[in-house]
Amino acid sequence: MHWQCNSNAIGVTGRNGIGWQRRLSARIQHYLLKCLLASLLGVAGAVPVIAAPIRLPALVDPPSQEHHVGKVVFVELVTPDVTAAKQFYGELFGWTFRDIQVDGTRYAEAFLDGHSVAGLIHKDMPESKRRQPAWLSFISVRDVDATREIALQRGAKVLFEPHSIPDRGREAVFADPQGAVFAVLASSSGDPPEVLAAPGEWIWSSLITIDPDTNAAFYQALFDYEVFDLPANNGAQHLLLASDNYARASANTLPAREPAIRPHWLNYVHVEDAVETAAKVVALGGRVLVEPRLDRHGGKVAVVADPQGARFGVLEWPDSENKEVIK
Numbered sequence: 001m002h003w004q005c006n007s008n009a010i011g012v013t014g015r016n017g018i019g020w021q022r023r024l025s026a027r028i029q030h031y032l033l034k035c036l037l038a039s040l041l042g043v044a045g046a047v048p049v050i051a052a053p054i055r056l057p058a059l060v061d062p063p064s065q066e067h068h069v070g071k072v073v074f075v076e077l078v079t080p081d082v083t084a085a086k087q088f089y090g091e092l093f094g095w096t097f098r099d100i101q102v103d104g105t106r107y108a109e110a111f112l113d114g115h116s117v118a119g120l121i122h123k124d125m126p127e128s129k130r131r132q133p134a135w136l137s138f139i140s141v142r143d144v145d146a147t148r149e150i151a152l153q154r155g156a157k158v159l160f161e162p163h164s165i166p167d168r169g170r171e172a173v174f175a176d177p178q179g180a181v182f183a184v185l186a187s188s189s190g191d192p193p194e195v196l197a198a199p200g201e202w203i204w205s206s207l208i209t210i211d212p213d214t215n216a217a218f219y220q221a222l223f224d225y226e227v228f229d230l231p232a233n234n235g236a237q238h239l240l241l242a243s244d245n246y247a248r249a250s251a252n253t254l255p256a257r258e259p260a261i262r263p264h265w266l267n268y269v270h271v272e273d274a275v276e277t278a279a280k281v282v283a284l285g286g287r288v289l290v291e292p293r294l295d296r297h298g299g300k301v302a303v304v305a306d307p308q309g310a311r312f313g314v315l316e317w318p319d320s321e322n323k324e325v326i327k
Contacts (some may be wrong), residue, residue: 058167058168058187058188058189059073059074059168059169059185059187059189059190059191059192060187060189060190060191060192061189063188063189063190064189064190064191064193065190066190066191066192066193067140067142067187067190067191068140068191068194068243068244068246069140069141069142069223069224069243069244070139070140070223070224070225070241070242070243070244070248071139071140071191071243071244071246071248072137072138072139072140072202072205072248072249072267073138073139073140073185073187073191073192074118074119074138074185075118075119075135075136075137075138075202075267076118076119076120076121076135076136076138077118077119077120077121077133077134077135077136077310078121078123078133078134078136079120079121079122079123079133079306079308079310080122080123080124080125080133080308081122081308082106082107082108082120082121082122084307084308085108085120085133085306085308085310086108086110086120087284088284088285088286088306088307089110089118089120089306091280091284092277092280092281092284093112093199093200093269094112094200095110095111095112095117095118095200096110096111096112097109097110097111097120098111102121105121105122106121106122107119107120107121107122108120108121112198112200112201113198117200117201117202118135118202132308132309132310133306133308133309133310134181134264134310134311135265135267135310135311135312136173136181136182136183136265137182137183137205137265137267138171138182138183138184138185139182139183139184139185139223140184140185140186140187140191141184141185141186141222141223142186143186144162144170144171144172144184144185144186145162145170147172147184147222148161148162148172148174150221150222151174151176151218151222154177154218154221154222155176155177155218156174156175156176156177156218157174157175158172158173158174159173159174159175159181160172160173160183167188167189168185168187168188168189169185169186169187169188169189170185170186170188171183171184171185171186172184176209176215176218176219176263177214177215177218178209178210178211178214178215178263179262179263180207180208180209180215180262180263180264180265181264181265182265184222194246197270197317198270199270199271199272200269200270200271201269201270202267202268202269202270203268203269203270203315203317204249204250204267204268204313204315205248205249205250205265205266205267205268206249206250206251206252206265206266206268206313207219207241207249207250207251207252207263207264207265207266208252208253208254208261208263208264208265208266209251209252209253209254209263210253210254210263212237212238212239212251212252212253213237213239215251215263216239216241216251219241219251220241223241223243223248224243225241225242225243225248226241226242226243227239227240227241227242227251228240228242232252232253236252236253236255237251237252237253238250238251238252238253239251239252264311266303266311266312266313267312267313268301268312268313268314268315269312269313269314269315270315270316270317271314271315271316272316273300273316274292274299274300274301274302274314274315274316275292275300275302277302277304277314278291278292278302278304278314281304281305281306281314284307285307286304286305286306286307287304287305288302288303288304289303289304289305289311290302290303295315295316297317297318298318299315299316299317299318300315300316301313301314301315301316302314
């Protein structure tokens with residue numbers, strides 16, 4: 001995310017002359033499911049088969065009637081080493097964990113101050129395949145099957161067919177036309193409310209892609225996003241994706257200096273000090289991929305990777321900022 005703002009919201013004119021302000025993304029809650037373990041990274045392949053229904057807690061407890069189509073409502077890490085991931089993220093963000101056995105697959109839910117912030121799931125990743133650990137974004141929809149049809153019509157591939165999970169809802173996993181992997185979820189318990197993301201919680205998601213304009217149009221068809229074209233440097237594009245008058249994500253040009261990196265979704269964690277957090281990532285065995293730098297909103301942002309190679313961002317954020325779109 002690359003917004004230029006200080007503690008007071010600054011209007012920016014986007015497409016159609018519409019101004020916007022920001023309000024923080026909602027708190028990510030509760031666990032994600034085993035079903036994603038075969039789908040996360042790499043190109044689309046064979047659709048995995050679920051041997052038996054699995055059961056995970058509801059996304060929202062107590063249930064609500066809130067539904068925020070287009071909002072990232074959960075993230076999950078697919079990794080070959082859950083133990084190492086728990087140690088890394090626990091020391092980095094203060095997360096605690098509870099292990100869950102899901103049909104013989106190791107799964108851990110991550111907590112911060114008593115509430116769930118992510119899921120971690122084990123998957124072996126042979127070196128011979130072009131895959132690596134990564135975080136998967138789940139985007140809210142009302143109808144997973146209808147979203148599947150639109151996605152296929154627009155050139156996406158199904159990595160995991162729509163399926164229902166008791167107490168969780170219905171979901172599916174896709175690769176968009178440029179190869180970025182994402183999931184959709186129609187939560188049976190409603191979506192998490194719009195609340196301030198505290199340090200250690202997920203605050204933003206960015207689509208890093210070859211052609212932001214084309215890919216933004218794809219996601220607009222799926223989630224009815226409004227798209228705002230914001231200023232960017234060096235000929236790159238920076239598009240803001242909004243729904244229900246809230247900024248939900250951004251679409252950004254894949255850096256030309258990284259030809260080996262494929263299009264992907266990148267999730268950011270709210271931190272109090274990006275420089276300090278980046279240094280701690282290295283001390284814990286991870287890597288800094290993009291050094292901390294000033295972001296448009298006035299804080300600093302960095303891109304890092306955990307010791308197994310899963311990428312994520314860290315972002316400073318003034319508590320007074322918001323991302324509400326004003327029309």
